Amino acid sequence: MKLVIDKGYSFTKGVNDRGETIIIPSMVGSPHYGPGEIKGEKIDSTLNNLHIAIESDTIQAEYFVGELARRESPDASFSFDRRKFDQPGTLTVLSTVAGLLMKEPETITLCTCIPYSYFKSQRDEVEEKLRQLCFTVYYFSGPLQGKTRYVSFDQVLVLPEGICAMYQALEEIPRALLKKGALFGLVDSGYRTTNLSVFEMAEEGLRIRADLCKTLNIGISQLHESISRKIKDVIGEELDITDLSNLLVSPKEVWIDGQPLNFTQEVDQSRDEVAHAIKDRVRLAWGKAHRQLRIVALAGGGSLELKDRWKDLHANVHILNRPQTANADGAMQVLKRLENSKLRLVKERTTV
Ligand SMILES: Nc1ncnc2c1ncn2[C@@H]1O[C@H](COP(=O)(O)OP(=O)(O)OP(=O)(O)O)[C@@H](O)[C@H]1O
Ligand SMILES: [Mg+2]
Numbered sequence: 001m002k003l004v005i006d007k008g009y010s011f012t013k014g015v016n017d018r019g020e021t022i023i024i025p026s027m028v029g030s031p032h033y034g035p036g037e038i039k040g041e042k043i044d045s046t047l048n049n050l051h052i053a054i055e056s057d058t059i060q061a062e063y064f065v066g067e068l069a070r071r072e073s074p075d076a077s078f079s080f081d082r083r084k085f086d087q088p089g090t091l092t093v094l095s096t097v098a099g100l101l102m103k104e105p106e107t108i109t110l111c112t113c114i115p116y117s118y119f120k121s122q123r124d125e126v127e128e129k130l131r132q133l134c135f136t137v138y139y140f141s142g143p144l145q146g147k148t149r150y151v152s153f154d155q156v157l158v159l160p161e162g163i164c165a166m167y168q169a170l171e172e173i174p175r176a177l178l179k180k181g182a183l184f185g186l187v188d189s190g191y192r193t194t195n196l197s198v199f200e201m202a203e204e205g206l207r208i209r210a211d212l213c214k215t216l217n218i219g220i221s222q223l224h225e226s227i228s229r230k231i232k233d234v235i236g237e238e239l240d241i242t243d244l245s246n247l248l249v250s251p252k253e254v255w256i257d258g259q260p261l262n263f264t265q266e267v268d269q270s271r272d273e274v275a276h277a278i279k280d281r282v283r284l285a286w287g288k289a290h291r292q293l294r295i296v297a298l299a300g301g302g303s304l305e306l307k308d309r310w311k312d313l314h315a316n317v318h319i320l321n322r323p324q325t326a327n328a329d330g331a332m333q334v335l336k337r338l339e340n341s342k343l344r345l346v347k348e349r350t351t352v
Contacts, residue, residue, distance in 0.1 A: 003101055003153075004111045004331040005094050006161070010078055010191030010220070011301065012066075013328045014097040017336065021325055022047060022097050024066030028089040029073020031064045044141070051140040052096055059088070059135075065096045070242055077241060078221075080192055082118060085126045091133060099137040099149030110153040111331045116195045117215035119160040130156040159334065161215075161327050162188045162195030162299075163208060165320070168330035169297035170199070170206075172320060177294045183209070185293040187282055187313070188327065189302025191220045194278055196285055198293070212289050216281050220302050223248075226270035231263060248305065275309035278302070282313065290314070299326035 002017040007026060014022040024047055031051055050065040063069070069076035079087050094112070102108060110130060114122055134152045139145055166186045173184060180201055188195040198212035224244045232238050235256055239247070247254060252264040283290055296314040303310065303323040310317050320326045 001102060001106045002109050002111075002332065002335045003098060004328045004335065005097055006113050006164075006325070006328045006331070007084060007090055007094050008190050009080060009084070009193065011324065012093050012097055013325045014101050015325060015328045015332050016101040017332065020101055021322075021328075022100055023324065024050070024093070024097065025070045026078060026089075026093050027067075027069040027073070027076040028063050028065055028092045029069035029076030031062045032072065045143055045145055047100075047142060050096060050142040052092075052142075053138040053140065054092055054095065055136040055138075056134055062140075063092055065093060070245075078191065080221075083122065084114070085122070085129055091129075091135070094130075095133070095135040095137050095151045098151045098153075099139070100142075100144060102149060102151070104149060107154045108152075109155040109157070109335060111157045111159060111335050113159050113161045113164050113327050113331060115193050115215040116160040116162050116197070116213050119158075123158045126158050127156045130158075157335070159331055160195070160197075160213075161190075161193070162186060162197035162213065164328070164330040164334070165195075165299035165326035166197045166199055166297070166330060167333045168322075168326045169299070169318075169320060171333065172318065173295055173297065182294045183289065183292050185212075185286065185290070185296040185314070187278075187296060187298050187300075187303070189219055189278060189298070189300040189306070191301070192217065194218050194281070194300070194302065196282060198286070198289065209289075212286055214285050216278075216285065218278055218281055219300075220274075220305050222277065223270055223274040223305065226273055227263070227267055230266040230270060234263075234266075235261065271306055271309060275306040278306070279310075279313045299323045 004015050006013040010026055011023055012026045048067040050068050052065055053062045064073045081087050084090050130153055137149045137151055139147050165188045169186050178201055182201045184199050186197045194216040196214045198209040200207045200209050228238050252267050253260045253262045295316045295318055298310055298319045301324045303319045
């Protein structure tokens with residue numbers, strides 16, 4: 001089976017070659033046993049209820065994962081570590097999602113992505129780590145309740161974020177634009193990072209323009225910070241990450257001391273400011289090449305979060321059909337086109 005897992009700083013996106021997709025918050029936290037279980041309430045067998053146990057040579061632990069951790073684990077938070085695969089939480093989320101997308105027993109080729117700028121320095125290490133991974137995941141709850149999955153990968157390929165999404169964008173860009181000499185840009189706006197990629201339709205085929213590819217340390221986390229600061233001015237305290245994420249989904253109000261406070265204006269103002277900052281950084285990074293691009297494709301959850309604010313980035317912007325999973329979808333396109341034996345060749349050719 002071919003499997004892609006894009007472990008983003010805020011959401012982990014998984015797709016398999018059977019067309020199944022999973023998106024869960026990249027969060028892991030301590031478990032507890034809630035009153036629901038004591039009263040024997042109807043069991044939630046969705047992805048919102050992932051209570052798991054992990055076992056390996058070195059680890060034996062129980063966790064809440066994803067939405068359940070976000071909602072109920074006091075110690076759960078997003079990790080901003082530049083070396084995300086050094087975080088034990090990363091391997092736990094990745095294995096939990098892998099288990100949910102596999103049937104047993106299966107030979108698995110895994111592809112995962114890391115931010116473009118860290119690709120060169122971290123790729124070999126991440127591949128090695130994932131090749132050695134051998135976890136047993138037991139699902140106390142969720143879609144695989146009562147089941148065990150043995151997670152290990154036969155082959156592992158690591159690709160850069162943004163570049164993967166570009167392979168998906170190429171499926172959606174009008175054929176008429178794919179002419180010799182044409183340049184295409186892609187902005188993958190995530191939570192902590194925004195990955196920029198440019199491809200050129202060269203004589204010999206598609207070429208990655210490494211000089212125009214970059215990871216910017218800016219994303220939707222700045223939106224959370226900006227809203228948090230504005231709200232603190234009003235209520236005198238900061239909201240935590242769960243309240244902030246809830247606030248971005250309508251209705252834009254928070255209940256404090258029995259009163260609903262509406263923050264629509266603050267949220268909209270912050271969205272304007274952050275969109276402005278991201279667009280400025282993108283224009284600066286691309287310089288004069290920016291005006292030569294035929295189209296700028298938008299990927300990442302940021303393309304939806306700031307949906308109506310991208311129009312002035314470029315005369316021809318296109319939000320991908322499934323922007324949040326664009327890296328995972330694009331990486332799956334790459335895997336599907338390859339025979340297993342050719343994986344190594346692609347790794348050697350990825351000119352980054
Ligand atoms: N359907 C949606 N509508 C509005 N906003 C969304 C939607 N989906 C995701 N987002 C927002 O986009 C943000 C970024 O999502 P994304 O999954 O692309 O980030 P990430 O990949 O985890 O981050 P990074 O790329 O920095 O690792 C999320 O934190 C969320 O606020
Ligand atoms: Mg991402």
